[in-house]
Amino acid sequence: MYINWQLRELNLKIVYYGPALSGKTTNLEQIYNRVPADRRSELISLKTHEDRTLFFDFLQLELGKINGLTPKLHLYTVPGQTYYEASRKLVLRRADGVVFVADSDPARVRDNLESWRNMQAHLKEFGTSLDSIALVVQFNKQDLPGALAPTVYAPLMGLHHYPVIKAIAIQRIGVFETLKAITQRVIANVQRHAAPSGTLDQKHQPLETPYNTPARTGRMQP
Amino acid sequence: MQPNPSGPARLRSGLILYPSQNHAIDVALSELIEQLPARYVLLTDVSGQVIISRGHHTGLDPVPLASLVAGDLAANQEIARLLGEYRPSQLTLREGDTAHTFTVEAGAYLALLVQIDSHVPLGWARIMVLQCAQKLAQIVETPPPETQHRSSTSDSAEHRLLTGGDDLSDLFGNALDELWNQS
Numbered sequence: 261m262y263i264n265w266q267l268r269e270l271n272l273k274i275v276y277y278g279p280a281l282s283g284k285t286t287n288l289e290q291i292y293n294r295v296p297a298d299r300r301s302e303l304i305s306l307k308t309h310e311d312r313t314l315f316f317d318f319l320q321l322e323l324g325k326i327n328g329l330t331p332k333l334h335l336y337t338v339p340g341q342t343y344y345e346a347s348r349k350l351v352l353r354r355a356d357g358v359v360f361v362a363d364s365d366p367a368r369v370r371d372n373l374e375s376w377r378n379m380q381a382h383l384k385e386f387g388t389s390l391d392s393i394a395l396v397v398q399f400n401k402q403d404l405p406g407a408l409a410p411t412v413y414a415p416l417m418g419l420h421h422y423p424v425i426k427a428i429a430i431q432r433i434g435v436f437e438t439l440k441a442i443t444q445r446v447i448a449n450v451q452r453h454a455a456p457s458g459t460l461d462q463k464h465q466p467l468e469t470p471y472n473t474p475a476r477t478g479r480m481q482p
Numbered sequence: 483m484q485p486n487p488s489g490p491a492r493l494r495s496g497l498i499l500y501p502s503q504n505h506a507i508d509v510a511l512s513e514l515i516e517q518l519p520a521r522y523v524l525l526t527d528v529s530g531q532v533i534i535s536r537g538h539h540t541g542l543d544p545v546p547l548a549s550l551v552a553g554d555l556a557a558n559q560e561i562a563r564l565l566g567e568y569r570p571s572q573l574t575l576r577e578g579d580t581a582h583t584f585t586v587e588a589g590a591y592l593a594l595l596v597q598i599d600s601h602v603p604l605g606w607a608r609i610m611v612l613q614c615a616q617k618l619a620q621i622v623e624t625p626p627p628e629t630q631h632r633s634s635t636s637d638s639a640e641h642r643l644l645t646g647g648d649d650l651s652d653l654f655g656n657a658l659d660e661l662w663n664q665s
Binding site: 315 | 497498499501527528529530531545546549550628650655657660664
């Protein structure tokens with residue numbers, strides 16, 4: 261997070277993390293295609309010749325004035341392939357919030373788990389824990405035959421403590437809900453840390469959106 | 483949150499710049515541009531968020547450039563660490579036909595990119611860029627006058643802007659709704 265009080269700017273960094281080919285870049289592409297050009301930057305993609313993310317994708321969104329502040333969201337993706345471990349860690353550095361994009365393909369449960377643990381380890385290295393960072397889980401590719409049901413797999417994978425959102429990013433389904441949920445959680449975190457201790461905690465319980473589940477039950481809306 | 487007497491004004495892991503620091507940064511970069519001379523200067527925080535850009539570069543959007551500068555810096559730092567040759571304020575140089583470009587970390591929170599014409603001596607430029615980077619680091623790592631007379635940052639109008647009154651989460655949600663539904 262970077263705040264410039266002279267310019268009244270609040271800059272937040274949100275990272276889309278997850279296994280290879282889970283749809284992290286697709287999320288950013290869909291946001292880029294939807295948001296008017298005067299409210300976003302160009303989409304920067306550092307890709308290999310095979311069109312796979314090499315280092316990161318980047319997109320900035322500018323929101324309208326809020327409380328006299330101009331908030332800017334900096335969205336990054338990490339490269340998903342195991343090979344790019346070092347790059348992934350660098351992109352995650354100083355993130356204010358993380359969207360974990362899980363692949364709903366039943367064959368990829370292990371990849372999801374590996375990526376989740378990998379993210380947890382990196383956060384720990386930065387002195388951050390899963391409890392202290394704003395986090396949202398997106399189960400993408402829900403249109404696949406036999407797609408993982410988040411109600412079943414989120415608890416199995418230990419993800420049920422976080423807002424879970426079903427998505428088909430390629431069809432833009434769940435993309436905005438994910439962006440909104442992570443942004444609101446980041447802001448709740450900012451307020452919690454800026455407030456005298458305890459004053460805001462009760463107001464900012466885990467979010468409920470039409471696409472996510474009350475965090476403690478693991479239930480999802482259809 | 484208490485002011486941090488030994489470091490920059492920070493909110494959790496982030497960086498907060500006050501107007502006096504903004505002004506000091508502006509002065510430092512203006513001097514650099516004039517003395518080198520530099521064509522273009524871009525200062526970002528280490529997560530890639532633009533702090534200021536100065537000079538002329540037709541059609542260049544500093545926002546994506548800043549994300550690349552931060553990524554470049556992070557990658558170079560990691561390369562140096564893996565090779566066992568990391569130390570603070572290491573410069574990288576890209577030589578071009580008509581211009582050369584330096585990138586350097588300016589303390590723990592900032593990254594600086596400086597582009598100079600190719601006729602400017604590289605040794606001179608290297609010294610000036612490093613000096614400027616040190617000055618910038620000092621500016622953000624010294625508590626600004628705005629915070630020195632407060633018992634805590636919760637006294638500040640800025641702080642109240644973030645915490646008081648309306649529920650910011652809802653306001654951000656509404657702003658995102660508006661952004662998404664514009665097109």
